Amino acid sequence: MMNNRTATLFSFLLLFLLHCACTPSQEKGKLQVVTSITPLAYFAERIGGEAVSVSVMVPPGGNPHSYEPTPKQMAALGDASLFVKAGSGVEFELDWMPRFLSLNPGMRVCDASEGVRLMSMPHNGAAHELHEQEAHHHEGSDPHYWMSPLNGVIMANTIRNALVLADPSHKAAYEANTVKLVAELEQLHHEIEGRLAPVKNRRFLVFHPAWGYYAAAYGLEQIAAEEEGKTLTPRQLGQVIEKARSNGIRVIFVSPQFSTLQAEAIARDIGGVVGTVDPLSRDYQQNLRNATGALIEAMQ
Secondary structure, eight states, rough: OOOOHHHHHHHHHHHHHHHHOOOOOOTTTTTEEEEEEHHHHHHHHHHHHGGGEEEESSSOOTTTOOOOOOOHHHGGGGSSSSSEOSOOOOOOHHHHHHHHHOOTTEEEEEEETOOOOOEEESSTTOOOOOOOOOOOOOOEOOGGGGGSSSHHHHHHHHHOOOOHHHHHGGGHHHHHHHHHHHHHHHHHHHHHHHHTOOHHHHHHHHSOOOOOOHHHTTTTTESSSSSSTOOOOHHHHHHHHHHHHHTTOOOEEEETTTTOHHHHHHHTTTTOEEOOOOTSSEEEEHHHHHHHHHHHHHHH
C-alpha cells in the first residue's frame, strides 16, 4: 500500500503525463517561463516581453516558506523551458526543486542570485553584515536580496543571459529590454536615495526580516522582531518592545504573507500601529516606491 507522500507524488506524475499527452501549450509559440516567486516574474516579463509567457509558483499572498504547489501547477511544468529561482535559500525552492526537475529534466534553471553578494540574517535585531558568498544557498544567509534595486540590475542581466540561452532567436529583444530595465532600476535607486537622504532617524522596525538589503543600500538599520519564522517567546516580545521604545519607534511593519497577531501585540504595547510592506509584490518598482514612502513616514 502507498503512503501519503508516495500517493501524492504518483498523482503529480500522473497529472504531468496526462498534461503532456493531452494539453496544448498555453500561448503557443512563446517561451514558457516559470518563476518561484512574484518579483522574479516581474523581471522575466520585463526582459522577455512578447516572446515569453510567465507563470509563478508561489501566488500573491502565498508564503514561500511553507507554500505547496497544486497538482495543476506541477503538471504545467511539463511545458516550461526555463525555471527562474531565487537561489538564495527560499524554503519553497529547497523543498520542491528536486521534484520539479524530476518531472521536467530538460528544463533549464536560472539562479537569479548569481553574482549577488548575499548577507547574513540578522540576529536579535542586529544590523546585517555584508560578506562575500558563492551565489547559492548558504545556511544563515538572508534570501531577500531582490529588495535592493542595485541587486535588481544584477538579476536583470542574469535572467537576460538565461533567456538568450533558452531562446537565441529573440536575443536582440531580450538585450534591448534589459538595457531599458537596468536604466529604470538605476534611476529608481537614485530616486530612493534622494528621498531618504534628509531622514534623520535611520531605524525602522519590521516583524519579518525581509528588508536588510534595502536597509544596507540606503544606510538604514532594520530592526527585526522575529528570526527564522519562529513565534516570539514572551521574553523576546519584551526585548522587541523595549528596543522600539528606546528608539522612539511607533510603527511595526508586517509582510502580508505572515500572521499579524504578535505584531499587533507589539504595536499596542508601544502605543503605535501596524503598517504593511510587501517583499513579494509583482509590481517591483512601484512597490519599492510605496515602501519608501511608508518607511519615511514611520521614521519621522
